[in-house]
Amino acid sequence: MNILDDLAWRGAINQQTDEEGLRELVDKKSIGLYCGIDATGSSMHVGHLIPFMVLKRFQLAGHKPVILIGGATGSIGDPSGKSEERVLQSEEDVLENAAKITAQMRKLFAAGETDSPIRLVNNLDWTKDLNLLDFLREYGKNFNVNTMLAKDIVANRLETGISFTEFSYQILQSMDFLHLYRHQDVQLQVGGQDQWGNITAGLELIRKKEGSTAKAFGLTIPLMLKADGTKFGKTAGGAVWLDPELTTPYEFYQFWVNQDDRDVIKYLQYFTFLSHEEIEALAEKVESEPHKREAQKTLAAEMTKFVHGEQALRDALKITEALFTGNVKELTADEIAQGFKNMPTFEVNLAEQELVSWLVDIGIEPSRRQSREDIQNGAITINGDKVTDLDFVITADNSFEERFIIVRRGKKKYFLVKLV
Incomplete structure (x- = not known):
């Protein structure tokens, strides 16, 4: 099956710049393609995975993907989807974020691949030494301001205002596409549907620099929404x-x-x-x-x-x-830290104490009367064991690795007690 047919079946295609041309190209040979992510945070989230899963599918079909880490573009800020200017990050933060995201990408997409390994690049490598005059002469001269203003990513911000810094983002991303076309044999850029304007700007730059017959393409992924209309992820x-x-x-x-x-x-x-x-x-x-x-x-x-x-x-x-099942006894302390992370939590300095008063002192029970009643009725479990003895004494021996005690009141109400 043609990779484009598979993507269409999966509902993973929103727009293509030249469907017939791209289909003909991928039928003939293994192509280079890329998708980028800016180093604006220390970790990706599940929403970031959407276009990169498409990249992975191309890889499994025998093509040659490139992942671009935006060390340069991440220091500028993509105006797409934003109603106001981003706060610029320090150079140190951008470099640290780029290193962390690169490590995530290697783990997810590059490990164990030998036939068609995913290549990782950072656009800071080909922009950091570019001076202002060269930027304006070599690249700025190829961009018409009227055309840039008409792109959705810019047009949507004109009412609230956009800085020249973010306005120039599409030039930087276009430079990326041109660089990868020239030096990594990349002919296709993949991105979310909000990247259509940036992608087409890159194609225009390639054709101005390399000639109108240059074979380069763009493909975008639909916006992922849940059935209730809210944003996925x-x-x-x-x-x-x-x-x-x-x-x-x-x-x-x-x-x-x-x-x-x-x-x-x-x-x-x-x-x-x-x-x-x-x-x-x-x-x-x-x-x-x-x-x-x-x-x-x-x-x-x-x-x-x-x-x-x-x-x-x-x-x-x-x-x-x-x-x-309520059978928490077999869990390790590390597993408890995961599973009970968002449950009501108390921190205590644990000394030997009768369970009746202990439950009240840390705030699980509202009164001694209620505490005694719940214990007698079998409504209290400690680390998965039901306790009905009113004289039961709680100690550090009742903990998981002297770190946690799990209290359950009733069938579903869990509490995590951290020993400090």
Whole structure:
């Protein structure tokens, strides 16, 4: 199957500059293509993955992808999707972010690939020594201000205002496309639909510099929205990060496993490398047995394994099972730190104390009377064990590795007690 047909089946194509020309090219040979990400943060989130999964599909089809880390463009700021100017980052922050994102990209897309390895480049390498006069003469002369103003990414900001710094962003991104066309044999740029103006500006620059017959193309990905119309990748707690220090593998797994039935097949198509037949079989399960949530579990497993690895997936499944059954005794302290990260938490200096008063002192129970009543009724468990003895004494021996104690009141109300 032609890679473009596969992308179309997955709903991953929004616009193409020359569909017929690109189709003919990818049928004939292995092409170079690229997608970029600016070093404006220390980690990618799940929304960033969307165009890079397309890059990965091209790689698996035998093409030659390039990932561009925006060390230069990240220090400027893309005006796309923003209603006001970005706050400029320090040079040190941009360099640190670029290093961290590069490491993430190597882990996700470059490891273990030998036939068609993904190349990583940083646009700071070919812009940092460019002086102002050369920039204006070699590049600025090729851009018509009226055309730049008409691009959506700029036009949307004219009412509120845009600085020359952000206005020049499309020139820098066009320079990237030209550089990669000349030096990395890149003929296709892939980006989100908001990047259409930047991509077409790059194509115009290539044709002015290399001639009107230069074979270069652009392809954009549709904006990812959930069935309820809200933006994909956001939760009540904010973005879902790929850095396990910001979003734990357990939280990452839960994000995917809790997707709406109306969205899950679309996400399987976009984000996983399952075959058409496997995804269609899961789509049938969503219709016939939605309560089993097989599609969501498959999506969560595939994505957690892809981003965090097999062991992290096993840990996430173990934590999920423990919380579902209430059998938390088999968890390690590190697994507890993941699974109970967002549950009500108390910090205590633990000395020996009767459970009745301890539950009141740390704030789990409102009164001694209620504490005694809940213990007698079997409503209190400590680390998965039900406690009904009113004389029970809580000590550090009741903790996980002298770090945590898990209290459950009733069937579902968990509390995490940190020992300090």
